[in-house]
Amino acid sequence: MPTKITARTNGPLLVEGDDVTIVDQNGKPFTPPGPKFALCRCGDSANKPFCDGTHSKNGFSCPAQP
Numbered sequence: 001m002p003t004k005i006t007a008r009t010n011g012p013l014l015v016e017g018d019d020v021t022i023v024d025q026n027g028k029p030f031t032p033p034g035p036k037f038a039l040c041r042c043g044d045s046a047n048k049p050f051c052d053g054t055h056s057k058n059g060f061s062c063p064a065q066p
Contacts, residue, residue, distance in 0.1 A: 001035065009064040012038035012051035022049065 003017030016036045021029045038051035042060035045052045054060075 007041075007064045008038075010061050011055055012041055014038050 001016065001018050003015070003020055006014040006016075008014060014036070015032070015038070018035055020032050020035075022032055023029050033050065039049050040047075040051045040055070041062060042055040042058060044054040044058050044060075046054070
């Protein structure tokens, strides 16, 4: 499946794809938790860079535009 990123209104970036690599601030790549996952946009996740649903509790507001 090709990589697809969907920005959710007031929520995370949903990432879907079979061949996705995330690179940390030091340039070290790591494999995401699966072929579908969510990246935090609110900045408050306890599991950064992944979303843990905190945006629904902290009042995060953002349009769907990435």
